Amino acid sequence: MGFVAVYLLTINLSISSIVPSAAVGFLSAIFIKKYSYEIYTGSFIGMSSAFYVNEVSDFLFISSFATFFYLLLTPHFKGIGGKFGMIAFLSVSSLIILRSFV
Numbered sequence: 001m002g003f004v005a006v007y008l009l010t011i012n013l014s015i016s017s018i019v020p021s022a023a024v025g026f027l028s029a030i031f032i033k034k035y036s037y038e039i040y041t042g043s044f045i046g047m048s049s050a051f052y053v054n055e056v057s058d059f060l061f062i063s064s065f066a067t068f069f070y071l072l073l074t075p076h077f078k079g080i081g082g083k084f085g086m087i088a089f090l091s092v093s094s095l096i097i098l099r100s101f102v
Contacts, residue, residue, distance in 0.1 A: 002028065002039035003063065006046025007053065017047035037084075041070055044088035052096055061098070065091035 002024045009020035021043040028039035045066055053062065069087045077083045 001035075002042030003045040003066070004042075004059065006043045007048070007050075010046070011050060021047050038070065041066060041084040041087050044084050045091055047088070048092045052092060058095060061095050062091045065094045 002021075005024050006017055006020040009015075009023075010017040013020075024043040024046070025036075025040040028036040028043075032039060042063075045062055048062075053059070066087055069090050073083065073087060
């Protein structure tokens with residue numbers, strides 16, 4: 001959800017992805033507290049370049065990778081900063097690597 005929101009705001013408003021990511025993180029912390037970490041992680045993924053992420057299938061693959069990495073890494077990195085950015089990096093990088101083989 002955060003992924004799509006940031007991506008669409010960035011593309012449609014032609015602004016830097018930092019502001020939409022911060023807004024999504026802030027609003028999710030206020031209104032959707034139960035899932036705010038997951039949404040904020042998605043907002044980091046939404047900061048990806050439209051050059052690499054531009055099809056619906058990309059959204060599905062990256063979301064799947066992000067879910068996998070989030071569930072895998074979150075229990076091991078409690079209290080460590082950079083976790084969400086690392087999950088975003090691993091998810092988008094996984095898509096790019098897969099594309100290089102296809």
